[in-house]
Amino acid sequence: MNFERRTFVKGVAGLAATAAVTGTASAADGRTQYLVGANGNSVADAVADAGFEVRHELADGDVLVVVGSSDAAADIESIGGVNDANPDVTLELDEPEVDAEADDETPPSDGAALSDLQWDKEVTDVFEAHEYATGEDTRVAIIDTGIDLNHPDLGNVNEDLGRAFVVDDDVPEIGPDDSGYHGTHVAGTVGATGESGVVGTAPDTELIPVRVFPADGGAAFGDILAGIDYAAEIGADAANFSLGIPGVQQPGSELNKLKAEVQTVFQSAVRRGTVITGSAGNASGSLQGSGFTLPNSVPAAFTVSATSPADTLSFYSNFGTSDIDIAAPGGYYETIPRTLGETGEPDDIPFPLNAVLSTWPTDLESSVDLPGYDFIAGTSMAAPQVAGLAALVRELEPDANASRVEQAIQKGAEDANGKSDSEFGAGIINALNTVERLSNGK
Template identity: 85%
Template sequence: MKGVAGLAATATITGTASAADGQTQYIIGANGNGVADAVTDAGFEVRHELADGDVLVAVGPSDAAADIESVKGVKAANPDLKLELDEPEVNTEAADETPPSEGAVLSDLQWDKEITDVFEAHEYATGEGTRVAIVDTGIDLNHPDLGNVNEELGQAFVADDDVPEIGPDDSGSHGTHVAGTVGATGESGVVGTAPDTELIPVRVFPAEGGATFGDILAGIDYAAEIGADAANFSLGIPGVQQPGSELNKLKAEVQTVFQSAVRRGTVITGSAGNDSGSLQGSGFTLPNSVPAAFTVSATSPADTLSFYSNFGTSDIDIAAPGGGYETLEKTLVEDPDAVEWPFPTNLVLSTIPVEQGAYGYKAGTSMAAPQVAGLAALVRELEPNANASRIEQVIQKGAEGANGKSDSEFGAGIINALNTVERLAGGKGKGNGN
């Protein structure tokens, strides 16, 4: 494979979220208990009640936002939007050179784990006793490195689902790649940041078409409901939006749902976006540009900002390996004498559905966020009673390459798993008492 295939999966807004019968889906800000019944009585179908009823997702006639807002207890109603994920072709050529047989035989290709000292961190924590929800395209339920997936807790929140029979299984490949970065067990090919965590597949995408914001929010709310220590959403709108954007009308409800999940103890890791854009000041993306999200920019094998990554001190909380170098030209160099990690090995290697090749390379802030979700699981293992804010602070204090929390590219810095867990473990290695 040549060119940019496999680089920086992007999302596209495809319009208002509509049901198969032509009705429109709305995201509603509400004043809690009883409002859902009132909206139902007004002739709308309430699909989701989120954040203790403070946010509703309902379906009804088009151009009916004003009718919903006339219902007592409704603060705002706006048409939902559909977000279509553009998944580039996965690069599998280097992974194919060493067919997996026994025990993480592809781990030498995981530069992302090497430079963040993940393997050394496993002497202290592996994510045992924790749970991470992957709000995405689902997870391959038959992958040899993903035997830690809890299929029973897996859910699909998909309006007009075209593949309901697969449940939380992967409708693409994005979610399986993200899941492997978080928690691949190393049974066969690759190792995740938290190989002993429990992975929960929360599918919000159909096989064809897009996810609605309402279903993404339902997935986040569900993650908190089942006690997930972290919920990763490597999803977001394209481009850097300005305050006058129609999307600005959804920010309050996104923040309400995310804040509710954080209060219940779930760290929400989100990708900063792949537009090489500044989020400084009034620019924003969704869902990650809300205070409750732990927003992650993407870095290269050289610890530089990846060429596609968004940046900005107002949004970026932390940075993590996402693949590619600081320029596209350098990323695509195939000469091993010219760069330490020639293309495609400078992308992130992880799991993909077995029927697609089992292992492959992708790059993007989508690949950076799950590095942090896995690290959150390591922290929660060592501090089971830590709240979400405490976990974020510990991760930021263990980061490298920035001063404090104000770097426009890296936030508090690039994650370092060993620094982070050593601060908590008191020098005692996992299982050996020393």
């Protein structure tokens, strides 16, 4: 690989998006989309025979994504083999911001390579880990807004396998290309090749763009599940789901009614070998409670909290005993004052360079002077660090099941006692520790 060195001047960074439930999912013609729990493949035929459109059959037919009138739930549930039918919900990317601007002074790293600005890879020893593995012969699906198909650092994107699952697609012509920016940044964190500017955790992996967002509006949960099911269908070693839902969804909420179908699809994907990495969410809150959170309440998901350059929990990251599986760099410090340089240590990385640098759509304006790159922060940036590490593990142990991959990552983690730390789970990932352990047969 060619880690070509480039330079750029800093700009203003934003906080990465988390997902918020915003309404009921509808098709372009106004009909309602439903998530349907079923008892196998034959049920889809019965639902279709009853006059409903079956958009997706997931988890071997145990979950259906169905379109019908707004009052069709009871009629769908009356069909033989149907367990339940609930209106699908939409998730929109909500973007809280740090209320500050970058200093005008030239950063100390000006003139250095872009890889020198990737503190997230340095603190997790990713560059050293590449002596052992780079993700060769692996595949990671990015369930998100799509991926910039023309980015110079994303030449490992498989456009042919890319898909768009969008119930009301306002930009069908772009296919799996990025309808925003989020997916491109996530993809670079997983597997940027270093051809031009930045290096991902697994630079030799194959990236699969799975777009579930339109250009304007929210992603239907049924389409997100279709993307995860597709990732398992094509044999993805990992599927990254950087769409953590803030807060606990109480019993009776619209999202909680979909819990069984979400669990079924996630568990099906994991049984087929795909590790599902999910972001814990950016609400600065505890995930403990009697309700349902995503991805945290789904045992099949590998939930990731966000850490700072100082290996502390980032101020925005959700937390919770038994809800966080692992932690990884997401950017910013444990408080806003330290993030902005108002408090902290002499060697702290200045704002906004203490966010995560990754790829950015080349047709969008960036807050840095070099097009195609930007700094943003969030648990959305933490989860793909783990997805990339899963690819390194799979390169070294191609026959390992999803549970074995997760265990290898947890055993290689640092800064936690046991696996139930409320902030870090099993600890903060360390790529070098993980691959060295595997190389030594541990």
